[in-house]
Amino acid sequence: MFNRDRWIEIFETISKNKLRTFLSGFTVALGIFIFVILFGLGNGLKNTFQEFFLDDAGNAIFLNSGKTSKPYKGFKANRRIEFENDDLNDIKENFSFFLEYLSPRIDRNATSSYKKESNNYNTRAISPGHQFIEKTILMKGRYINQSDIIGKRKSAVIGRLVAKDLFKTENPIGKYIELGSTTFKVVGVFQDEGGDREERNIYIPFTTRQLIEKGNDKLNSIVMTYRKELGHTGAVAFEKVLKKYFKEKKSIDPSDTEGIYIQNPTDDIKQSQDFAVVLQYIVSLVGLGTLIAGIIGISNIMVFVVKERTKELGIRKALGASPRSVIQMILQESIFITTISGYVGLFLGILVLENIGLNLEEYFIKNPYIDLGTSLSATIILIIFGAIAGYIPAKRASSIKPIVALRDE
Amino acid sequence: MIQIKNLYKSYKMGTSSLHVLKGIDLNIEEGELVAIMGSSGSGKSTLLNILGMLDVADKGDYILDSVPIKNLNETKAAKYRNKFLGFVFQSFNLINYKTALENVSLPLYYQGIKRKERQESALDYLDRVGLKNWATHLPSELSGGQKQRVAIARAMASKPKVLLADEPTGALDTTTSYEVMDLIQKINQEGKTILVVTHEPDIAQMCKRIVKLKDGVIIEDKKVNQVLASSYV
Numbered sequence: 296m297f298n299r300d301r302w303i304e305i306f307e308t309i310s311k312n313k314l315r316t317f318l319s320g321f322t323v324a325l326g327i328f329i330f331v332i333l334f335g336l337g338n339g340l341k342n343t344f345q346e347f348f349l350d351d352a353g354n355a356i357f358l359n360s361g362k363t364s365k366p367y368k369g370f371k372a373n374r375r376i377e378f379e380n381d382d383l384n385d386i387k388e389n390f391s392f393f394l395e396y397l398s399p400r401i402d403r404n405a406t407s408s409y410k411k412e413s414n415n416y417n418t419r420a421i422s423p424g425h426q427f428i429e430k431t432i433l434m435k436g437r438y439i440n441q442s443d444i445i446g447k448r449k450s451a452v453i454g455r456l457v458a459k460d461l462f463k464t465e466n467p468i469g470k471y472i473e474l475g476s477t478t479f480k481v482v483g484v485f486q487d488e489g490g491d492r493e494e495r496n497i498y499i500p501f502t503t504r505q506l507i508e509k510g511n512d513k514l515n516s517i518v519m520t521y522r523k524e525l526g527h528t529g530a531v532a533f534e535k536v537l538k539k540y541f542k543e544k545k546s547i548d549p550s551d552t553e554g555i556y557i558q559n560p561t562d563d564i565k566q567s568q569d570f571a572v573v574l575q576y577i578v579s580l581v582g583l584g585t586l587i588a589g590i591i592g593i594s595n596i597m598v599f600v601v602k603e604r605t606k607e608l609g610i611r612k613a614l615g616a617s618p619r620s621v622i623q624m625i626l627q628e629s630i631f632i633t634t635i636s637g638y639v640g641l642f643l644g645i646l647v648l649e650n651i652g653l654n655l656e657e658y659f660i661k662n663p664y665i666d667l668g669t670s671l672s673a674t675i676i677l678i679i680f681g682a683i684a685g686y687i688p689a690k691r692a693s694s695i696k697p698i699v700a701l702r703d704e
Numbered sequence: 705m706i707q708i709k710n711l712y713k714s715y716k717m718g719t720s721s722l723h724v725l726k727g728i729d730l731n732i733e734e735g736e737l738v739a740i741m742g743s744s745g746s747g748k749s750t751l752l753n754i755l756g757m758l759d760v761a762d763k764g765d766y767i768l769d770s771v772p773i774k775n776l777n778e779t780k781a782a783k784y785r786n787k788f789l790g791f792v793f794q795s796f797n798l799i800n801y802k803t804a805l806e807n808v809s810l811p812l813y814y815q816g817i818k819r820k821e822r823q824e825s826a827l828d829y830l831d832r833v834g835l836k837n838w839a840t841h842l843p844s845e846l847s848g849g850q851k852q853r854v855a856i857a858r859a860m861a862s863k864p865k866v867l868l869a870d871e872p873t874g875a876l877d878t879t880t881s882y883e884v885m886d887l888i889q890k891i892n893q894e895g896k897t898i899l900v901v902t903h904e905p906d907i908a909q910m911c912k913r914i915v916k917l918k919d920g921v922i923i924e925d926k927k928v929n930q931v932l933a934s935s936y937v
Contacts, residue, residue, distance in 0.1 A: 300813065300818075300819055303819065304813065307802075307806070308801070311801040311802070312801055606797075607799050609797075610797045610798075610799055611799075611810070611814075612778075612782060612785075613756070613758060613785060613791050613797070614785070614786065614791075614810050614811040614814055614858070614862070615782050615783065615785050615786020615787070615811055615814035615815065615862065616782055616814050617778070617779045617782040617783065617814075618778045618779060618782070619779060620814070693778070694778065696758065696759060696760075697758045698753050698758040698759045701758070701793070701797060
């Protein structure tokens with residue numbers, strides 16, 4: 296393999312048979328190129344999908360209230376159930392085993408204004424844990440913190456689009472905005488992968504909201520995340536005990552299907568993830584198909600190349616080439632060409648993928664990529680099959696009697 | 705140098721088999737220049753191919769330079785060909801993408817000789833056939849006679865015991881044929897054993913001994929007075 300003379304012989308052969316070299320090299324390069332592109336685009340499609348359906352933390356549970364439909368323990372039907380602050384504490388105390396983050400929500404629509412700009416936005420009163428439940432990404436400043444909650448401060452974290460609408464190019468941090476009739480200080484700007492609607496929210500401390508609304512302790516809803524390691528079954532169990540607990544606490548008939556609603560997206564998430572897995576299978580299948588087409592291509596070329604060289608091989612054998620050296624020559628040549636061109640194809644594919652990647656979001660393809668491991672294995676597979684495809688006809692050619700090979704015109 | 709006893713060879717043609725050689729006995733001493741003559745189908749090329757280990761006999765003994773040639777696998781045959789034999793073919797059989805020099809140095813490559821020595825030696829042999837100035841030319845840029853001279857240089861480069869020429873002048877015109885035969889005679893005069901298969905009587909007359917084949921048997925084996933090709937050139 297590391298015989299310098301043999302390499303020189305191979306380089307000479309390669310450089311003097313440019314068409315042949317080009318054909319086999321091109322087949323491999325094209326195969327790998329298409330593989331990288333298709334696989335990358337498939338991954339991009341998967342990314343878009345995940346972003347679409349996996350906005351909130353995958354382990355979020357939403358606790359909402361409504362009206363009861365059955366009378367129970369002396370209460371009439373059609374009674375409105377409401378959450379209060381002590382419900383938060385109860386959850387924290389009783390369900391610490393399941394719980395990761397917890398936050399109340401009080402949603403109000405309010406006209407918000409800064410200087411001459413004003414618009415209607417949803418202000419959502421929350422506690423610090425909400426950042427992790429909603430997967431909020433901070434761009435500037437900070438999120439609502441515990442001091443805001445305790446001090447009932449008038450701090451606001453505004454969405455990217457709110458900042459864009461109201462502040463234009465100005466830096467919003469430290470500026471004061473009117474929310475309804477109250478003035479808040481902007482402490483942070485966030486973005487959210489959930490889309491434009493999420494980025495038109497304004498977050499404020501829930502205690503501040505309650506203070507503005509005459510010091511009540513009502514909550515709209517409670518959102519929380521469960522510990523991921525509990526998995527799907529743990530989440531279902533959590534939902535069950537949580538529902539039971541609140542039905543008892545709020546005196547709701549255990550058979551009443553209304554009054555308390557728990558939205559546990561794990562079922563949706565699981566479905567989405569199952570779908571993502573199917574998508575991954577499709578992407579892999581496309582990749583595999585391309586690879587097989589590439590293998591067939593290189594096999595054809597190799598058979599053709601060896602056939603074309605039958606006479607030359609006969610001459611070489613008449614001059615004293617052993618069958619072994621004939622096979623070795625063909626294999627070394629083919630592996631050399633396929634390796635070089637395989638990596639050229641790989642490099643070009645990744646280059647193209649990087650460059651077109653940013654322009655395809657409108658076609659639901661985001662961040663198309665291929666991990667190096669996959670692309671390298673694909674290249675190696677193609678090289679190996681190229682070698683096998685070369686070996687079989689080379690073996691046959693090497694065992695033909697030289698006199699037969701010499702007669703071949 | 706070459707001893708053949710009772711050599712048989714037949715080819716399968718569908719269901720029947722075609723007997724090409726039917727018991728050949730032949731002894732060739734060192735330094736001989738032998739013409740093997742016969743009409744087409746007489747088995748002369750088959751005989752040469754067997755002598756050249758390009759083909760195998762069905763039956764019979766073949767001793768080359770006191771080495772019995774039998775039970776050859778391809779690897780061993782390749783080694784013997786490289787060590788003992790030089791080939792010259794009617795259709796030249798040069799590798800068309802290699803220059804004259806590279807073609808001549810190819811057998812030396814298979815002898816495992818270093819690149820530099822190979823090229824020096826190959827250039828020396830090209831010089832001997834008068835083609836030193838054509839060393840970097842491809843076969844397609846050479847005339848028929850030049851191609852055959854390159855082929856002879858290639859056959860000589862590996863310093864073989866025996867030179868086997870299969871219709872070396874078959875594809876050449878008369879003048880060029882005589883030039884090639886002149887070269888072959890000169891190589892013979894330096895002591896090389898040479899076998900020439902031909903069906904042309906004038907070419908055969910330029911050898912020292914003529915063996916005539918007909919229907920797979922030797923019908924005549926005689927020494928002749930050699931006609932020097934240089935007298936025609």
